[in-house]
Amino acid sequence: MKKAVIKSILIFLLASSIFLTNCNSPMHPQNLGEYLQDLFISNDVVLDEDDFLEPVDNLYLAYAKILGLIPSSYRSGDRITEKTAEQISDDLLAVRDKLLLDGLYGKIDMHEHYRKNGSIDTFLKAAGCFGISRVVFLPTGSPPDNHGYQANWESMLEQLQQPYGDRIIPFCTIDEADPNAAELVEQYIQEGARGLKLIGGHPDFYDEPLNSENMYKVYQVAAKYDIPVLLHGSIMTIEGLKEQLEQVYSDFPEVTFIHAHYCSTIMSGINLDVCAELLDKYPNLYIDLSMGGGIARYHKYLRQDLAKIKNFVVAYQDRILFGSDIILGLSETKDFNWLYERIKCDIDLHEKAEYTCEFGESDRDHEGFNLDKEILKKLYYENPKKVLGF
Numbered sequence: 482m483k484k485a486v487i488k489s490i491l492i493f494l495l496a497s498s499i500f501l502t503n504c505n506s507p508m509h510p511q512n513l514g515e516y517l518q519d520l521f522i523s524n525d526v527v528l529d530e531d532d533f534l535e536p537v538d539n540l541y542l543a544y545a546k547i548l549g550l551i552p553s554s555y556r557s558g559d560r561i562t563e564k565t566a567e568q569i570s571d572d573l574l575a576v577r578d579k580l581l582l583d584g585l586y587g588k589i590d591m592h593e594h595y596r597k598n599g600s601i602d603t604f605l606k607a608a609g610c611f612g613i614s615r616v617v618f619l620p621t622g623s624p625p626d627n628h629g630y631q632a633n634w635e636s637m638l639e640q641l642q643q644p645y646g647d648r649i650i651p652f653c654t655i656d657e658a659d660p661n662a663a664e665l666v667e668q669y670i671q672e673g674a675r676g677l678k679l680i681g682g683h684p685d686f687y688d689e690p691l692n693s694e695n696m697y698k699v700y701q702v703a704a705k706y707d708i709p710v711l712l713h714g715s716i717m718t719i720e721g722l723k724e725q726l727e728q729v730y731s732d733f734p735e736v737t738f739i740h741a742h743y744c745s746t747i748m749s750g751i752n753l754d755v756c757a758e759l760l761d762k763y764p765n766l767y768i769d770l771s772m773g774g775g776i777a778r779y780h781k782y783l784r785q786d787l788a789k790i791k792n793f794v795v796a797y798q799d800r801i802l803f804g805s806d807i808i809l810g811l812s813e814t815k816d817f818n819w820l821y822e823r824i825k826c827d828i829d830l831h832e833k834a835e836y837t838c839e840f841g842e843s844d845r846d847h848e849g850f851n852l853d854k855e856i857l858k859k860l861y862y863e864n865p866k867k868v869l870g871f
């Protein structure tokens with residue numbers, strides 16, 4: 482009995498001391514908005530309204546959210562403690578030298594993969610350094626039938642509840658051979674999916690035709706809820722796939738399709754004419770420029786004929802989306818620095834005339850597209866906005 486009383490007194494004292502510590506943490510004299518502005522400017526980070534891809538109320542508050550220094554729910558007039566202010570300052574200093582200072586803020590990244598145990602938080606922090614504010618994550622599973630995708634989807638739904646959750650644009654995925662695929666897509670949309678990723682048409686995955694009766698039910702759901710469909714589609718190497726997809730693109734003109742990786746036409750030679758033909762024929766078709774694990778192979782073709790590839794990007798600037806195609810959760814080596822360096826390759830390829838990047842190649846010097854700001858705005862924001870229906 483006596484022991485129990487002492488125990489409860491101890492618990493009471495411990496609880497009160499935690500309470501008092503919190504109460505004693507002094508408030509910072511400025512509100513959050515004022516504090517952030519002073520903090521950034523004193524670190525030579527001076528922001529310009531024109532560099533934001535969408536209008537924001539407070540430039541510094543918006544940038545602090547993109548960098549993951551504060552949760553998305555914080556407001557400019559919020560009061561913060563000295564301790565919080567100090568933490569924000571430490572976190573900014575940790576990435577200060579990595580910040581893209583003359584770039585665009587509010588970029589939308591349209592192609593990254595999420596697997597259970599991957600760190601979206603770390604990805605968003607690395608991506609934030611380049612002004613990427615929101616990211617499409619795809620909960621794809623493993624070959625040959627996309628198994629494990631449901632656990633990845635469940636885990637992504639939990640991620641949406643985190644302080645950075647509103648920076649995630651969740652897409653769902655399916656097994657194309659599953660007779661319940663259409664019902665499942667409908668369920669995932671109700672749970673929050675903003676798009677659908679098909680893994681069929683990838684050489685490592687199940688070769689279920691993408692124009693099957695089963696898949697037509699899936700496209701009907703995409704049409705009903707007006708969600709985009711992203712697909713890998715190796716049309717140069719998988720026989721008959723181009724014809725299947727053409728039938729789908731033409732039978733569902735109301736559905737926006739995104740054929741990833743330049744329609745998978747610079748993976749075994751430069752066959753961009755085939756991609757151009759598809760884009761000309763199907764106005765509901767978009768592409769992305771993601772390079773993923775095949776970055777060394779893309780670099781080989783970029784070196785071979787950069788002018789041709791750049792001309793294609795300029796010609797189809799209204800139909801192109803930005804993304805890296807990194808698979809989170811696959812490897813422990815994908816820490817902040819790895820992610821930062823990998824995303825940097827894509828950003829630099831788009832924005833610079835020359836850049837260095839090395840992922841398994843002997844020569845790290847590359848020529849980039851050096852695209853005009855107006856084109857970059859389309860790739861990073863205006864085209865994603867159209868596709869996602871913002």
Ligand SMILES: [Zn+2]
Nearest residue numbers: 592594773806
């Ligand atoms: Zn991918």
